[in-house]
Amino acid sequence: MLKIENLHVAVEGKEILKGVNLELEAGQVHAIMGPNGSGKSTLSNVLAGKPGYEVTAGSVTFEGKDLLALSPEERAWEGVFLAFQYPVEIPGVNNIYMLRAGLNAARRHRGLPELDAMDFMGIVREKMQLVEMDESLLARSVNEGFSGGEKKRNEIFQMAVLEPKLAILDETDSGLDIDALRVVAGGVNKLRSPERAMLLITHYQRLLDYIEPDAVHVLADGRIIKSGDKSLALELEERGYDWLLAEAR
Amino acid sequence: MSRAGAERAGSDGIERLRRQAWRAFESRGLPTTRDEDWKYTDLSRLVATLGESWWTPAPETEADASAWEPLAVPGLEDARFVFVNGRLAAAPAGLPDGVRVTRLAEALQDQDEAADALGWDGNAPLASAFAPLNAALARDGLCLEVASGTRLEAPLYLLHVSAGGGAAHTRHLVRVGLGARAHVVEHFASLNGAAPGLSHPLTRAWLAEGAELIHERLLMEDKGCFHIGRLEVEQQAGSRLQSASLALPKGLARVDIVSRLLGEGAGAALDGLYLADGRAHVDHHTHVAHERPNCASRERYKGMVAGRGHAVFNGKVVVHPGADGTDASQYNANLLLSRHAEVDAKPELEIYADEVQCSHGATVGQLDEAQLFYLQSRGLAENAARNVLTFAFAEDVLSGLESDAVRRHLERAVLERLPGGAALEGVI
Ligand SMILES: Nc1ncnc2c1ncn2[C@@H]1O[C@H](COP(=O)(O)OP(=O)(O)OP(=O)(O)O)[C@@H](O)[C@H]1O
Ligand SMILES: [Mg+2]
Numbered sequence: 001m002l003k004i005e006n007l008h009v010a011v012e013g014k015e016i017l018k019g020v021n022l023e024l025e026a027g028q029v030h031a032i033m034g035p036n037g038s039g040k041s042t043l044s045n046v047l048a049g050k051p052g053y054e055v056t057a058g059s060v061t062f063e064g065k066d067l068l069a070l071s072p073e074e075r076a077w078e079g080v081f082l083a084f085q086y087p088v089e090i091p092g093v094n095n096i097y098m099l100r101a102g103l104n105a106a107r108r109h110r111g112l113p114e115l116d117a118m119d120f121m122g123i124v125r126e127k128m129q130l131v132e133m134d135e136s137l138l139a140r141s142v143n144e145g146f147s148g149g150e151k152k153r154n155e156i157f158q159m160a161v162l163e164p165k166l167a168i169l170d171e172t173d174s175g176l177d178i179d180a181l182r183v184v185a186g187g188v189n190k191l192r193s194p195e196r197a198m199l200l201i202t203h204y205q206r207l208l209d210y211i212e213p214d215a216v217h218v219l220a221d222g223r224i225i226k227s228g229d230k231s232l233a234l235e236l237e238e239r240g241y242d243w244l245l246a247e248a249r
Numbered sequence: 250m251s252r253a254g255a256e257r258a259g260s261d262g263i264e265r266l267r268r269q270a271w272r273a274f275e276s277r278g279l280p281t282t283r284d285e286d287w288k289y290t291d292l293s294r295l296v297a298t299l300g301e302s303w304w305t306p307a308p309e310t311e312a313d314a315s316a317w318e319p320l321a322v323p324g325l326e327d328a329r330f331v332f333v334n335g336r337l338a339a340a341p342a343g344l345p346d347g348v349r350v351t352r353l354a355e356a357l358q359d360q361d362e363a364a365d366a367l368g369w370d371g372n373a374p375l376a377s378a379f380a381p382l383n384a385a386l387a388r389d390g391l392c393l394e395v396a397s398g399t400r401l402e403a404p405l406y407l408l409h410v411s412a413g414g415g416a417a418h419t420r421h422l423v424r425v426g427l428g429a430r431a432h433v434v435e436h437f438a439s440l441n442g443a444a445p446g447l448s449h450p451l452t453r454a455w456l457a458e459g460a461e462l463i464h465e466r467l468l469m470e471d472k473g474c475f476h477i478g479r480l481e482v483e484q485q486a487g488s489r490l491q492s493a494s495l496a497l498p499k500g501l502a503r504v505d506i507v508s509r510l511l512g513e514g515a516g517a518a519l520d521g522l523y524l525a526d527g528r529a530h531v532d533h534h535t536h537v538a539h540e541r542p543n544c545a546s547r548e549r550y551k552g553m554v555a556g557r558g559h560a561v562f563n564g565k566v567v568v569h570p571g572a573d574g575t576d577a578s579q580y581n582a583n584l585l586l587s588r589h590a591e592v593d594a595k596p597e598l599e600i601y602a603d604e605v606q607c608s609h610g611a612t613v614g615q616l617d618e619a620q621l622f623y624l625q626s627r628g629l630a631e632n633a634a635r636n637v638l639t640f641a642f643a644e645d646v647l648s649g650l651e652s653d654a655v656r657r658h659l660e661r662a663v664l665e666r667l668p669g670g671a672a673l674e675g676v677i
Pocket of ligand 1 (some may be wrong): 011012014018034035036037038039040041042085
């Protein structure tokens, strides 16, 4: 479904990603771990199409298409979703209006009829339960005044409504309390499907107790220096990154 | 204006006042960009378009309802007055209890009224180059009187249609009695294919103790129409003014709003929303005079400037000696939507009292890139995302409007003007 080959990315002239290779099949969940500043969010942002990144080499193919040639909204319509590490607040823009506008734009793109307000609210109610989101948050402006945990929950709620093919979750677990982590992870698990691939970026093995990954990759200094199964996460939890970094040198 | 004018008013008193006003206008002449108040608004375009006698009243125009009906705000028909080129063309069949409406000419029959009605503020800080011109030339307008204790919910709707071909000097007088409440909507629009012209309305309002006036100005004239508008309000103790200036002209518009807080505990809330795109020029000058203690004023002006549009905001607050306990705040935010758009924002605070709370802030910025990307990543096309954020910027002013009918009309008009905005209807 997703094929990243030799991806090099620079920000303001500084090379951040230095040749990333990654392949993800439909139905799979891969975790990416790695030290702070290693380029995990950069990779997420480049996949979602955030401006300001310069791809200096390499390619990203999504379902046979050149993903990097698409605008951010086209990527969303094609089924790419990014749950942000730091979701922005957008005062004055209602959560529900944004989602409905986004979903209907995607449906138009896919040749499906738009959803009217009634049908849409039906979906919203259903997905809200998935992440046990408080209904009062829906009526508010996007993320405005949300607590850190509420923002993360809102990201997964949006993912549930938009039903992407590829979901990139950038540190969705950071900032969630223990109960919230269980609820949100449970929601993510329910969204696992043979048609959907997920990229989980996390610092904590705990998340992977709830969401079992098919593979774990370590991104360090702009490269994937190690890949393995879920036991790699346990090893990292115990030994940290130093031994790996030494090995890579 | 002093009562002295009324004392001089004999049988030919009105004509005398008119001549005085004309002389006051002539001696000062058309302001130039060398006048501090007109620094950023160049009226030479007015003369170039309408000629040396740009002030010449437009000829009486027969425009039937089918021509102006499409311009009107739907839902406000019950108390709708229509002016075409400054002449009353239609009036409602009836009016709510406690409201008396006379035409300016009739109001001028009352010699006591004449001075107030034709007065212009000679006080230097409130002086205006155009107010005397309006006093000299205004022939039509309404005198709206809301009796003490009468509380009007539905707005009185004054639709001013410009057919062009000259100047329309209109003059309205609004008297809100003790504890009464009035809501006035002044709407300005151009007939389809109107010739160039000048729209020159002036409204004076007097709020008695505890009175409340909601004044909403909707300014939507076409490219060829110059708009010079003014609202002057005198407020007694405990009275409240809520003004909204909603300006999206395609040509040049200048709006002056003056609130004089003349009694303790009076309050004024001045909102503004403007859109200057194409080659439009929108200039707001507000002046709030805190003349007595313990009055409050709040200003919130927001502007969207696109294309080669030019917006000017000048907010003046004067706290007079002895006006202790004044609470004044002013906020002006501008959204630059293109590289060639231009904004000149200037707060002016003059404080001659102690124990006052005054704050002001002005910003000029662009749409937030992170917010834009967030919306796009959720599937909103770039244009739609830009428009959603532009609306979000205006949201607090829009939702603060008293009249839903006005708000809807305004939103639709703004959407039509934003690139790709039509697609957003129903979403916002
Ligand atoms: N706009 C930018 N300008 C300059 N440097 C940047 C910019 N964006 C990212 N970087 C740098 O790129 C590197 C990678 O950042 P990135 O956010 O991708 O790291 P990360 O792996 O997600 O870290 P964390 O675990 O802390 O979230 C960092 O050194 C960061 O400072
Ligand atoms: Mg990160």
